[in-house]
Amino acid sequence: MAYKITKTLVDSIPFPDSGQMFYRDSELKGFGVRVGSNSKVYFAESKINNKTVRVTIGHHGIFTAEQAKNEAKNVLGMIARGINPNDISKAEKAKSVTVNQAFEQYLKARSDLKARTIYDYQRFMKTYFKEWENKPLIDISKDLIEKKHRSIGERSPAQANLAMRFMRALFNFANGKYEDSEGNSIIADNPIKRLSQTRSWYKIERRQTVIKASDLPTFLNAVMELPNYSPSLNSLAVKDYLLLLLFTGLRREEALSLEWKNVDLKNKTFTLPDPKNRQPHTLPLTPFLQDLLQKRFNENAGNSEFVFPSTGIKGYMNDPRPQMNKVTEKCGVKFTPHDLRRTFITIAESLDISAYALKRLANHKMSNDVTAGYIIGDVERLRSPMQRITDYLLKTIKTEA
Structure with missing residues (x-):
């Protein structure tokens, strides 16, 4: 059943004991309010390729019924053009993912990592990439990588290589994890490639020490x-x-x-x-x-x-x-x-x-x-x-x- 969605109506709707109730507007098709046990949320919905797309607009009280309806018109207009606002929202979130957030997701995904490996990765984050923790992943450029590798290498070439191999794994993970609204990776190119392209990896001689037979x-x-x-x-x-x-x-x-x-x-x-x-x-x-x-x-x-x-x-x-x-x-x-x-x-x-x-x-x-x-x-x-x-x-x- 359709209702004319107004502030008075929404205020009068009781909260159900459990589950959710949907009230749809009689004037603007696709606009409505979803009422749960302790919330009332405005939404807009329509179909793209026969698949229902529902977009949350916001909570009643933060939005008035009139504000929510105007926003619903914009959302429904995008859906009519074949644009899924949820994909855009997801893409924006993906682009804002920080280095630390990506690292936390990486650890969750790689549950097979050994405790020692996790310890080393966490040490790299705290020691070498502390200032990047809250930086969006997409803002880590090839120039930043090259500069950081050189900076670490001044103290320890071996640690510089290990830290960048860790960062390469993190970017490879992000390449498959985070996408834009068209399904393309937000990481167009792994910035660690710069080190290979410029032959900047440090040459580390493999340790060959043994206890000599005479000793x-x-x-x-x-x-x-x-x-x-x-x-x-x-x-x-x-x-x-x-x-x-x-x-x-x-x-x-x-x-x-x-x-x-x-x-x-x-x-x-x-x-x-x-x-x-x-x-x-x-x-x-x-x-x-x-x-x-x-x-x-x-x-x-x-x-x-x-x-x-x-x-x-x-x-x-x-x-x-x-x-x-x-x-x-x-x-x-x-x-x-x-x-x-x-x-x-x-x-x-x-x-x-x-x-x-x-x-x-x-x-x-x-x-x-x-x-x-x-x-x-x-x-x-x-x-x-x-x-x-x-x-x-x-x-x-x-x-x-």
Whole structure:
């Protein structure tokens, strides 16, 4: 039923207990008021290509009935010309999206990101892009990108590249997420392309440091003796952590976050359920590693779900820099956790362990290797090469002793 929409009429309409009621104007077809349990809102509606388009004009009280009707005439005129006002409104909102709003939407969309990756992205936002947080995304020009990259690079070329790779991912996301009224992306071109077009990316030499063969005996004995010259509460845990890295080639976070539920001491294996490449990775435990973990289990089982527990927020130990520095002071060998992974791989290669076994041990992807796709990576096939690496390292300790 149609009514002559006036202020008096709208004022007199009662709020329904639930749902919505629609009152349409008898004079202007397509104009009306929608009444909910606590609101009265004017609208205009018509069809484009036989599809109903309804546009909200505003709340009764903010708009008078006469003002709403005049606005409805404009809206209905646009619809008659095939223009959807909702698309225009959506486009305007898209164009006003800030860098921080896009980042928040990106995190929601990328629920598969690892905690470490999210931490790094949030750090980039706070450290390098703080002044851009409330800036519309479309206002980030190629010139701004080039200038920012150069500015960060003056302090750290590596961080400059990483920060811009993050920003490139953000713009790629925005390219598919935000559109104008015609369905075209508001990001016509990813501004990070400027760095490739001008060859401005910094050339970062990949770190190649390892524990040299001549330093291994001194280094290993310094690690083994760590609890003796660094009598802190967790020096024994740090010793075991460093040995686990060197004897397995695990990445830093993979070792630190290892959980007991993923260690099978009976069958002499342990599993990384969600490593860097997202493919669950199971490795054999040599007798040396089994003994190391068994002792840790006997001391800590029941106190924590983690092999290297901590009272911190994460529940497991942070990177133990102080104790690592103690090892360096003792043996004179500077190292990082990833140096131990590179040393493990270097030793494996020197022992002529097959390339496929080495890749399995390091959990490197072999997606581009057709032959590798036919090889079944049974953990038992890795037990022998793992033992050879362990034997080499243990022999090194005995040589020093």
